[in-house]
Every structure is written in C-alpha cells, then in structure tokens.
Amino acid sequence: MAVTTFATSRPSGGSGRSAATSLRVDRKVTVADDVVELTLTRPDGGRLPDWTPGAHVDLVLDDGLTRQYSLCGDRWDPRTYRVAVLREADSRGGSSFVHDRLREGDLVGLGGPRNNFALAPATEYHFVAGGIGITPLLPMIAQAAMLDVPWRLLYGGRSRSSMAFADRLVAEHGDRVTILPEDEHGRPDLPSWLPDPSHGAKVYSCGPTGLLTAVQRACAHWPAGRVRTERFVAAAEEPGTGGRRFEVELRRSGTTLTVGPDQSLLQVLGEAGVHxxxxxxxxxxxxCETPVLGGVPDHRDSILDEGDRAAGDCMFVCVSRARSERLVLDL
Structure with a gap:
C-alpha cells in the first residue's frame, strides 16, 4: 500500500529534546464540546523555539506526567504556543488534568518541539481531519494558503458542536472546507472526495484509527510517499509478532545486553543504567530515537516511513526490537 504513516513529530537527530523550559498558561478557553485551547508563553515573555507545521510539543503536566500535543497556532508568533486538548473518555491522566485542574497562570514543562509530520512541498494538498485531528492540519492550511498552493479540507466529527475551529475555517476559507458531522451526514465517502493522484499532489490526514484506515484504503493506488497520516494512538500490533530474545551491543560503552521476550529494549537499557x-x-x-550502527531493527513504531525503515539506521527503543540476532546501537 502506498501510504506513509507518521506519528506526532520526529526529532531532528538523536534521542534528545530541547532543554527544560517552563511555560505559563496565559489563556484557557473552550473551543468545542470537551475541547479546550491553551495559549502558552514563557514567564519572562521570551522567544520560544521555532517550529514548522505538523510539529508537536511535550507538556509536563503534573508529577512527571508528560503528554504530546500538536501545535495549532501561528508559527510566525515567536512568543506564543497554542495547543488544543480533547477530554478523552479513557484518559490516562493527561486530558483530565488539563480540563479539570490546569488553570490560567499555572506553569507546565516543555519538551520539543519535534516534527514527524512535516508538510512537504506539493502542487496541491488534500487534508482529511477527524475530530481533534484538525489541530496539526491548521498550521499546514495556513502555510498552503500563504504560499498560494491549491488545497482543500474534509473535516469530520461526531457532531458539529464537537468540531473545534470548524466555524472559523469556513469563515476564513469558504468552499475549500467541507464540514461533515457524522450525526448529520454519516461517515464521509472518501473515495468520492479524494481525487485520482495528480502529479505532485499530497494527502495529509490526522484523526482516529478508523478514519486513517479509511484514508489508507481510499489511497491504496497513490504513489509511495504521497499520503501521510498522523496517529494519536499506536497502531495495533499484528498477531504473531511477539518478542524473542536478542542481544544489543552498546558501541560507546562496550556493553552487551540481552533483551528477553517479555522485555522492552528501553526497559533493559534503563536497568543497565543507560538513560x-x-x-x-x-x-x-x-x-527515544536511537542511532543503529549494525543489525536489522524490527520497527514497531508509528513514526518511520518505508524509506526510513529500509535504511535501518535508527529505531525507537520503547517499542521496536530486532530482526537480527544482534543490534549495535550508538550508546
């Protein structure tokens, strides 16, 4: 299938993030049912790290609780970040903390920004959003409009009142935007909406798993690398792909570790004192991106595209394992 799948934002080399920074919640406002938008600034009013459309940041919310949110504001505003947070029904603590406990004036920690979902040049863009998946697409739309590149947006959601920024998008962009609340129109007919792949056109989609699966099916005939999706939930592991034992050589320290069938590589590294x-x-x-110097990784992330997987020169050690008996990492 000619689909490239991304998750929120690949770092630009290495496994680090930006230095720890505290941000102040300057404004917290409800923008849809169960969605709040946070406006974040540095307490000293200083400049924030630059970012590009599709980027996300880590917010350290409480007692080390860290969650990732797509930047959805004006990338040309050097002193303000904006994110929108959906209250998740099965929240693991992040969204409920933001909705129920975070107040204007509170401080949160910052990591990033990072970008795995970067907007690549195209002759035209077809954007497909589902629910809170509209957030990384907002700055992409602004970029396409600024560059005068043709674009269109299909935006679906449970109901009109649950669809953040929908009215603003229609007011600013008119018939380039198609709003399809499921309770009014049912699920979108993606094969009818998506055109045949013209030269240089690209599709960008973000939303729930069901929507991304439908986009992938509708675009199965598109050339490789022209359809890009971002997940907020990890892709389901295929049956029969459980772990097996393998060795890891840490080139810089000269240490060799064994990863058991029921252990993650990240866990084994931590137990050996490798942070x-x-x-x-x-x-x-x-x-947790880590350079690979030898061996064949078994990529189980939702970040790398087909070319990156084939190159085999990096891996995400929280979930990925080894296809070879031994890996050599630049650690």
Missing part, C-alpha cells in the same frame, strides 16, 4: 529520554512509550512521539 534514554522517552515519553509516550508507544512508538508515537519520537523522543
């Missing part, structure tokens, strides 16, 4: 920064532990955020 690799990590956050989501689901192969989504990109924090």
């Amino acid at each position: 690799v920064l990590s956050s989501c532990r689901q192969g989504l955020c990109g924090t």
Whole structure:
C-alpha cells in the first residue's frame, strides 16, 4: 500500500529534546464540546523555539506526567504556543488534568518541539481531519494558503458542536472546507472526495484509527510517499509478532545486553543504567530515537516511513526490537 504513516513529530537527530523550559498558561478557553485551547508563553515573555507545521510539543503536566500535543497556532508568533486538548473518555491522566485542574497562570514543562509530520512541498494538498485531528492540519492550511498552493479540507466529527475551529475555517476559507458531522451526514465517502493522484499532489490526514484506515484504503493506488497520516494512538500490533530474545551491543560503552521476550529494549537499557529520554512509550512521539550502527531493527513504531525503515539506521527503543540476532546501537 502506498501510504506513509507518521506519528506526532520526529526529532531532528538523536534521542534528545530541547532543554527544560517552563511555560505559563496565559489563556484557557473552550473551543468545542470537551475541547479546550491553551495559549502558552514563557514567564519572562521570551522567544520560544521555532517550529514548522505538523510539529508537536511535550507538556509536563503534573508529577512527571508528560503528554504530546500538536501545535495549532501561528508559527510566525515567536512568543506564543497554542495547543488544543480533547477530554478523552479513557484518559490516562493527561486530558483530565488539563480540563479539570490546569488553570490560567499555572506553569507546565516543555519538551520539543519535534516534527514527524512535516508538510512537504506539493502542487496541491488534500487534508482529511477527524475530530481533534484538525489541530496539526491548521498550521499546514495556513502555510498552503500563504504560499498560494491549491488545497482543500474534509473535516469530520461526531457532531458539529464537537468540531473545534470548524466555524472559523469556513469563515476564513469558504468552499475549500467541507464540514461533515457524522450525526448529520454519516461517515464521509472518501473515495468520492479524494481525487485520482495528480502529479505532485499530497494527502495529509490526522484523526482516529478508523478514519486513517479509511484514508489508507481510499489511497491504496497513490504513489509511495504521497499520503501521510498522523496517529494519536499506536497502531495495533499484528498477531504473531511477539518478542524473542536478542542481544544489543552498546558501541560507546562496550556493553552487551540481552533483551528477553517479555522485555522492552528501553526497559533493559534503563536497568543497565543507560538513560534514554522517552515519553509516550508507544512508538508515537519520537523522543527515544536511537542511532543503529549494525543489525536489522524490527520497527514497531508509528513514526518511520518505508524509506526510513529500509535504511535501518535508527529505531525507537520503547517499542521496536530486532530482526537480527544482534543490534549495535550508538550508546
């Protein structure tokens, strides 16, 4: 299938993140049912790290609780970040903390920004969003409009009142935007909406797993690398792909470790005193990217595209394993 799948934001080399920074919640406002938008600034009013459309940041919310959110504001504003947070029904603590406990004036920690879902040049863009998946697409739309590149958006959600920024998008962009609440129109007919792949066109989609699966099916005939999706939930592991024992050589320290069938590589590294920064532990955020010097990784992340997987020169140690008997890592 000619689909490239990304998750929120690959780092630009290595497994690090930006230096720890505290951000202040300047504004917290409800923008849809169960969605709040946070406006974040540095307490000293200073400049924030630059970012590009599709980027996300890690927010350290409480007692080390870290969650990733797509930046959805104006990338040309050097002193303000904006994120929108959906209250998840099965929240692991992040969204409920933001909705119920975070107040204007509170401080949160910052990691990033990082970008796995970067907007590549194209002759035209077809954006497909589902629910809170609209957030990384907002700055992409602004970029396409600024560059005067043709684009269109299909935006679906449970109901009109649950679809953040929908009214603003229609007001600003008119018939380039198609709003399809499921309770009014049912699920979108993607094969009818998506055109045949013209030269240089690209599809960018973000939303729930069902939507991304439908986009992948509708675009199965598109050339490789022209369809890009971002997941907020890790892709399901295929049956029969459980772990097996393998060895890991840490080139810089000269240490060799064994990873058992029921252990993650990140866990084994930590138990050996080798600290690799990590956050989501689901192969989504990109924090734990580690260079591979030898061996064949078994990529189980939702970040790398087909070309990156084939290159085999990096891996995300929170979920990925080894196809070879031994891996050599630059650690």
